[in-house]
Amino acid sequence: MTRLNLLLIEDHAGIARQVATFFDGLHWQLDHAATGALGVQLATGNIYDVVLLDLNLPDIDGLQVCRAIKAGAPSNVPILMLTARDAYEDKARGFHGGADDYLTKPFDLRELALRCEALARRSQLHVHQEMRVGPLLLLAREGRAMYGEVPLALTHSGFKILLLLCREHPHAVSRSALSAHLWGSEPPDSDALKSHIYALRKQLDAAGCTGLLVTIPQLGYRLAIELDSRAGQ
Structure with a gap:
């Protein structure tokens, strides 16, 4: 697997630990933000291959965070939305808000890794270095x-x-x-x-x-x- 540099914006400590442990086993770099405000700060000040974004954050709505990252990130970083909502309307809101992919909780960490790789690969095909x-x-x-x-x-x-x-x-x-x-x-x-x-x-x-x-x-x-x-x- 290609080594990736990722940002996880997730307020649930248990999920964040599981993702961090799994990605560490892949030798991927993962930064973690427990709030939307910190997530935007990290995403707009650093270069990431993919941002993993929880839709339900304690301080800022996930869609607002998504739009802020798309507007302010130094590169057009792909965003993978993570949420317990699986209705079509919720997915549509996520995609219309700028998300590049959508994964419903609970999810298989192996699938999460595959989706991250696919998003990073697709992004590199469309963005010249x-x-x-x-x-x-x-x-x-x-x-x-x-x-x-x-x-x-x-x-x-x-x-x-x-x-x-x-x-x-x-x-x-x-x-x-x-x-x-x-x-x-x-x-x-x-x-x-x-x-x-x-x-x-x-x-x-x-x-x-x-x-x-x-x-x-x-x-x-x-x-x-x-x-x-x-x-x-």
């Missing part, structure tokens, strides 16, 4: 970006916006697509994306990349790099 558009280089797993030899100091949201623009270059990306990329099916108010675009432009300006992000009227945004020399590995 390295993406380049002209002089712009994005290191997706590390959440870092360079323009030529200049490092770009980006927020998590700014990096995610830039990552999508790189993937779609030389085409423009619509506002609705960017909103879905950042927040899933429940974006905040209509000015939120404008605020993030404004902040990203400021971050690019500070690195001497003025004019890199351009607005396409009636559509959205694109990168002002005419030569498409993307390379991924």
Whole structure:
């Protein structure tokens, strides 16, 4: 089995111990958060292959935690929802909230491990470790970006916006697509994306990349790099 780096957000101490013991036997790395707040903090500050998320947390609803991780994590980490709820409506809410897979409690730890491997493998197929558009280089797993030899100091949201623009270059990306990329099916108010675009432009300006992000009227945004020399590995 491939060695994975995982985050478990689960308030039930017994379940957390069982998962930790089983994964330790596989030589996998597991961080544990007993609250949603700590889970979001860990997920947005570290790189994980998969996040295991309990839907019923004591402080924050699991779906809110899921959306916060999808919006703030430095890479598009897959999320496996863990819950005792097995009704179709509950599963639909989980998937619509941004979950990538769903496992009902009680579960077989061997199946949990298989699902984690599958999610991590699928994620690697869709996310390039390295993406380049002209002089712009994005290191997706590390959440870092360079323009030529200049490092770009980006927020998590700014990096995610830039990552999508790189993937779609030389085409423009619509506002609705960017909103879905950042927040899933429940974006905040209509000015939120404008605020993030404004902040990203400021971050690019500070690195001497003025004019890199351009607005396409009636559509959205694109990168002002005419030569498409993307390379991924």
